[in-house]
Amino acid sequence: RWIAGVGAGVAYLVLGLAAGLATALLSASPPVLIEAVAGLALLATLGAALRAATADDDEREAAMITFVVTASGITAISVSSPFWGLLAGMAYLGLHRARHGRSERRNAG
Known part of the structure; x- marks a missing residue:
């Protein structure tokens, strides 16, 4: 048991050093490099989120409109882009469902 304790202590010392x-290397590196590494680390998460958002064929365009408007960073009347993204996506989805519902009723009747 004491060997495991000594081994863990040595491991903690090495990890601490x-x-x-x-920390010293990260402090000396340019901020752009840190941002690039963080962005690369988030690519898989972004890909999984976009895959889930676009899984349903009927809601794919609305999800992408929401994403694009939100990512655009626009600000209008002191309201930022997440609000406008949700509004644009919901408006598109409502119009799409209204139009799609009408065309299904025409085909059925």
Whole structure:
């Protein structure tokens, strides 16, 4: 048992020294590099979220409109882009469902 304790202590010492070195390296690196690495780390998460948002054929366009308007960063009448993205996506979805419902009724009748 004491061997495991000594091994864990040595591992903690090595990790502590490595953390200090990593902090020094990150502090010396340009902020753009840190942002790029963080962006690359989030690509898989973004891909999974977009895949889930566009899984349903009937709601795919509304999801993409919501995403694009939200990502655009527009601000109108002191309201930022997340609000306008949701509004644009919901408006498109409502119009799409109204139009799609009418065409189904025409085909059925």
